Amino acid sequence: xxxxxxxxxxxxxASTFIDEVRIELAAAFDVTLATRGGDPxxxxxxxxxxxxxxxxxxxxxxxxxxxxxxxxxxxxxxxxATYSVGTDHIDFEAAKERGLAVFxxxxxxxxxxxxxxxxxxLGAARRATESxxxxxxxxxAGWNPTQLVGVQLAGRTLGILGxxxxxxxxxxxxxxxxxxxxxxxxxxxxxxxPVGGGxxxxxxxxxxxxxxxxxxxxxxEETRGIVDDALLSQSKAGMILVNIARGDVVDDDALIGAxxxxxxxxxxxxxxxGEPRVDPRYFGLPNVFMVPHIGSSTIExxxxxxxxxxxxxxxxxxxxxxxxxxx
Numbered sequence: 264x265x266x267x268x269x270x271x272x273x274x275x276x277a278s279t280f281i282d283e284v285r286i287e288l289a290a291a292f293d294v295t296l297a298t299r300g301g302d303p304x305x306x307x308x309x310x311x312x313x314x315x316x317x318x319x320x321x322x323x324x325x326x327x328x329x330x331x332x333x334x335x336x337x338x339x340x341x342x343x344a345t346y347s348v349g350t351d352h353i354d355f356e357a358a359k360e361r362g363l364a365v366f367x368x369x370x371x372x373x374x375x376x377x378x379x380x381x382x383x384x385l386g387a388a389r390r391a392t393e394s395x396x397x398x399x400x401x402x403x404a405g406w407n408p409t410q411l412v413g414v415q416l417a418g419r420t421l422g423i424l425g426x427x428x429x430x431x432x433x434x435x436x437x438x439x440x441x442x443x444x445x446x447x448x449x450x451x452x453x454x455x456x457p458v459g460g461g462x463x464x465x466x467x468x469x470x471x472x473x474x475x476x477x478x479x480x481x482x483x484e485e486t487r488g489i490v491d492d493a494l495l496s497q498s499k500a501g502m503i504l505v506n507i508a509r510g511d512v513v514d515d516d517a518l519i520g521a522x523x524x525x526x527x528x529x530x531x532x533x534x535x536x537g538e539p540r541v542d543p544r545y546f547g548l549p550n551v552f553m554v555p556h557i558g559s560s561t562i563e564x565x566x567x568x569x570x571x572x573x574x575x576x577x578x579x580x581x582x583x584x585x586x587x588x589x590x
Contacts, residue, residue: 272580273339275310277303277322278346283562284569288321291573304332311337319576323347330357342579344572345589348372348559349509351482355590365590366575370428371567372559377432379558380477380507381440383531384421386552387503388475389413390529393549414474414503414528417441422473424466424489425480425508426452433477434458445472470498475505482509492517501528507558510536519544522551533558 274292276285279300288294295310295317297303303326307317316339322328323346333343333354342364345353350367358365386392390411397403397411421437423430426446434444435457444458447469451462463469466489470476476498480486490504491514504527506513515536521527532553535541545551559568571587578585 272318274319275317277326328353330354333357367589368568372564373428375561375564376558387529387531419474421475422469430479467497475503477505478508505531510534515542
């Protein structure tokens with residue numbers, strides 16, 4: 264560990280966080296905030312060349328840690344701490360070669376993301392995009408019986424692809440709305456689990472029975488592009504699709520085509536392939552309710568993410584096993 268600034272770990276913060284998180288990081292460590300937004304790693308290397316030393320880099324999804332970046336890090340760096348649950352922006356093989364510990368933020372944002380999934384499902388089902396545009400455009404002429412007729416969720420079937428911590432919390436909330444829960448996972452839950460009987464062994468089987476499909480799976484070689492023409496052709500006509508997973512699990516051409524034809528009745532999207540770029544065709548679809556990757560954007564989740572990183576780094580320094588060590 265670097266000893267240049269006493270016994271506290273020296274931490275380089277490469278991403279921008281809310282004030283409350285920055286204050287807690289500064290209380291726990293000797294913190295240096297990146298000032299070069301477009302190239303924080305380059306700034307870190309330059310600071311190292313000038314004699315500054317850092318034990319840990321704290322960053323988020325906006326700072327990819329690919330193999331070339333990791334191999335370029337100064338020798339003093341001993342750990343990477345990502346302010347995210349997802350770790351697909353980190354090259355774990357390169358981190359292992361360098362002997363770097365890697366930390367992430369599991370668990371603490373599950374409630375916020377699950378609430379966002381329900382929000383997107385409701386918004387898609389109740390035609391929120393059209394309703395907002397009608398009001399904000401000053402075109403609402405008053406109530407009438409045929410106006411913006413949506414879909415009631417009570418009594419319908421929700422299929423969840425990926426029943427991890429977030430998926431389970433979505434399921435519990437959806438049950439409270441009166442929905443039947445099905446799921447597809449690597450392994451079935453115990454039979455006595457509240458939704459254990461809803462296991463479907465294939466995604467095709469899941470979509471064929473689901474009125475609403477929520478994507479809550481990680482982005483892996485197996486799941487990238489899983490929502491394609493072939494899968495959607497197996498889905499119930501009029502299905503609603505919600506994505507709070509990763510944008511690249513959806514083939515945009517396939518989903519947009521299904522939305523245009525009405526085979527998929529509506530979509531609620533929080534994530535997009537290639538974000539922050541969004542396929543412009545989505546903006547012309549009134550049956551798409553979308554938000555800019557705000558699943559964990561609550562004060563509770565943001566603070567929880569910072570605190571689990573702080574606790575993990577402190578525990579690692581003390582030689583303890585920590586729950587959020589990802590590599």
